[in-house]
Amino acid sequence: MDIPQGYKQTELGIIPEDWEVKSFSQVFDMYPNNTYPRDCMNxxxxxxxNIHYGDILIKYPTIVDVERCSIPYLNEDVKIKAQKFVQSGDVIIADTAEDETVGKCVEIKNAINAKIVSGLHTFFCHPIRIFAIGWWGYYLNSSNYHNQLLPYITGIKVSSISRASIQETKLLVPPIAEQKAIAEALGDIDGLIATLDKKIAKKHLIKQGAMQQLLTGKKRLPGFSDPWxxxxxxxxxxxxxxxxxxKNDITPNGKNICIHYGELFSYGEVITSPISRTNSQPITISLGNEILFPDSDVTPDGLGRCSALLMKDVIIGSGVNILRHNPLYDTSFVSYSINANRSKIIDRVTGTTVKHIxxxxxxxxxxEIPKNKDEQIAIATMLNDMDKEIDDLEAQRDKYRLLKSGMMQKLLTGQIRLKIK
Structure with missing residues (x-):
């Protein structure tokens, strides 16, 4: 293999000549954590x-800015043992998860005046020397590093990794100026993603409020006065x-469009373009303007929702209840209305381990439905416009996430170098 000028071959692949390969134990000291469960926090x-492993897995961003991020407190009656407080630049790793996300971590920022401890199912890692804030958060969460952890992950229902295994892993260490530049570049794109997340959350709240008003007749659109x-x-x-x-019947090259039962849980109120295909014989096909309900799930909440299918000639799979309604009613309106009244469906769910409807x-x-179908259509159109706006924002966010993934792959391995000011 040809090695480009300015690069060298190492056990972690070809990297820049001025980058180092260090063992985890050469970079971090590992301090004791505590084992307080969630009910010891508020x-x-x-x-x-207290930084709990569950928050690392699902809540916190890569870089936890103590001045901005909400971190739970330990209850006042909890008698904490002698434990070091977390400092800026420290890394907290989740050692347990329900899947291969075990090993996900956060890096702490702006912890100067804060008293924070490393909690249940975490590794508390303190860098031995100074590194650029953000470098280890991004590097240790990259696929390049996480792939090293995969052979060490144990467990079936719950995955975990040991302290000794973590210490055997190898780390890439660029010059500190380059660490800083890379962390800032990735931080900038994280900022864009976070801004879009906030916009999306706000749009969802606006839509929820509109649904509560429009789908109950509390607020009427101009020009409509007929009773509901x-x-x-x-x-x-x-x-x-x-x-x-x-699922075995679904194939990318199938001649017929289809909807499998499991896909219903990922669709919104209106399905406009199913993408799955099958070669199965069409027996139950959509006639257009139908409402689809899953008939079973492990939680009742999953059965409290439906989706409107506007297309014709789509094969509908098993495990789906299909409502073919009277033309007096607008399909999209009915779907929005049902989803706004999910509790009425959940109340009728049966079953223990697996729920059914x-x-x-x-x-x-x-x-509740307006007698005037034009009013139904007007309300559904307004809500659908809101959904499209949310979809556009989510698509934009997903592009940034994809861009970030590519940047991490290239920047964190030195394949692409940033100009250092």
């Missing part, structure tokens, strides 16, 4: 804050069951 008050009526779902259409269709129970669910 979000309101206390003298000491209550209708049971069984009164507005007939029920059909989907045909036998397993059948068409008989769904038929008894009551929703």
């Amino acid at each position: 979000d309101s008050y206390g003298a000491i804050r 009526v209550e209708r049971k779902l069984g009164e507005i259409g007939v029920w059909v069951k989907g045909q036998s269709l397993s 059948n068409s008989k129970e769904l038929s008894e669910v009551v929703i």
